[in-house]
Amino acid sequence: MRPPRTPRSLALLTTVTTASLLLAGCGGTGASGGGDPAQFSLLINDDNHIVQQELTALGNGTCATQNKALPLKVQTAPISDVDQKVQLLAGQNALPVQFAAGNAPALTKTLDKAGQVLDLEPTLKKLGVWDDIQPAAVKTVRNLYGKFSVMPYQFNIEGIWYNKKILAEHGIAVPAGYDDLVAAAARLNAAGIIPFSAAGKVGWPITRLVSGYLYRELGPDALQAVADGKAKLTDPQYVRAAQAIADLGKAGYFGPGVGSIDYDTAVQQFLTGKAAMFYMGSWELADFNDGTKDQVGAANIGFMPFPVVAGGKGTADQLPANVGLPVAVSAKSNDAKVEDWLSCITKNYGSAALKDQGSISGFTPTSGSGTLPPLTQLVQDTIGRTTTSTLWFEALFTTKATQTSQSNAAPLVTGSVSAQDFMQKIQHDLDNNG
């Protein structure tokens, strides 16, 4: 009846409309992608107050000129969302100038391979500020990423913080060996004190204990060997480490409901004197030095490295070190104004963070920072003495293995997952990568 022209032209119209809609949708505006950025944007996990506050302070003070040329703009996201957000933004070439490197270093390496991450070493050398980075931080960053690709806004060592008063009251000497640590925990537990405060909900404070044990028993290369495929987490000597930590949980040394304790609660348990020991990184110094949070008192807090395991290859001076959740710089939005900022930060961040927050960074404090709180001084001295540093348990894992490890940490210590199964699950993820 009707000429077939109409449906065909309609089909054409449909196609054109669809195509234009698609193009509009996919094209995006690429707010801060490629080219000159309009702002010195920073995407960071919302619990990281130190970096946000310190950069804002620099922007209002020492780096005011740079801030005027390229205003600092801080965006925050919950730590669990940072990886997703960074990946999506990278996919659209819309990464902010500075962004928190992922929870797993593997993500930053992937971004680097795709040319999204600025190699900071040549940049900072060109700007003449390379010497303002502490050599220990350079080494740690290279250990993690293969090259110097992140700004070391924090530099942390990890170990066990203890309540001097509680230990003294129960006649316990600072444990030097792992068996002493277990004996001390047994004594405290019998006296009704939680031996270890641990945030099982986030998992990593527990897996850090597993890696601590591994490094003491098998030496500082223990996890590199797994990454290189020379050893498996399911090997008996590796499972033994997970078993040791599972045994602590089985004996109730992490207190009740360890799987439900989040990070803040764990800190609180220790700082209100309910728990005697707390495995944590030196980034917690800010809270320890804060009188309103710390009811125990900084003078009553001591630091011990993870104790040695009898007959093990590792020594107590090999400390786990890291650069916090570091911040990478987008390679696509680097320009003269950004370099200006980077130079100003590198020169001034170290002393400013130490002075304002008592927080130790990977930047050398150039100007005098006054008298440091004793605990901060202690940590800084310890960093100075450390020659070999180790990484955390998941540092060389894939994102999936990291997730598996951290989400099964609480089940490991509550006994619903055996040490063998715990290691097996992670190894499964490592084996099935790629």
Place this chain on the structure above:
Amino acid sequence: MRSVLGDRRAIAVLLGPALLVYTVVMLLPMGWSLGYTFTKGNLIEGFSFNGFGNFRTLWHDPQALAALWFTVKYGLVVTVGQVLLGYLLALLYVFVLRRSSALVRTLVFFPVILPTVAVALMFQKLFAVAPQNGLANIVTDALGLHHGDWFASGAGAFVVLVVMDLWRSMGFYGVLLYAGLLDIPEETLESARLDGATGWRLVRHIVGPLSWPVVLSAVVFSINGTLKVFDSVLALTNGGPGSDTTPLTLSMFRTAFTYGDYGYGSTIASLLTVVCLGVTLILVRFSRHDLTRG
């Protein structure tokens, strides 16, 4: 009217816009996602062809299997619970509370409008064991049944999740089925009563069969929601302990966006699609069967 609908151009103009939107919003992404299942990689690294590799991985993946099992278990338990509780509530409204049911209906419906995350936070506190015991533990302890940490075992976390979702949604199904029960003619009930049917027999032989169609729609609603559960799990347990309460949706989300494997994430998504399709087909079959009989 016939002349308008007989005109092809008119049909095209009437259907075109809706069809276009449907195509762009639904069909294209679905096709796109299906395309991803044959690839490997992500937005950062780019994609490479992987053939049926993702499907082979899926077949041997214990985590995906566990997620599928959890999804089905959760779907069945919560659907049965939601519809059953909703039906009981509806019976309560119609036959016990009668005209004064408005207040109770409002109160029971109230949780439906609360944000899931807020409800999940509340239930975390209710069932907490640390830093202090929540209400649930205080009650169980008082009854002499010491439970400990609800979220430490998969079974415990599942119970809390089911209780939370039932509390959250039974008001909705109560109202839905209430509307269905109101449609039953009073005369029918009256004559049944005269014939001696009261209580359970009235429900079993009169109210039940007459409200069957609306119950069936409630089941369809419910199963489609519960198989795709995401927000309440994410907010309450985050899939834990371990991965004991991880449904397919959360597994898919993590695989694609956290582990950066879009291809495998899409493969899990297609598994979920197949499951939903299967269940829907069964339900449609079921309803047809029943309609012809009734």
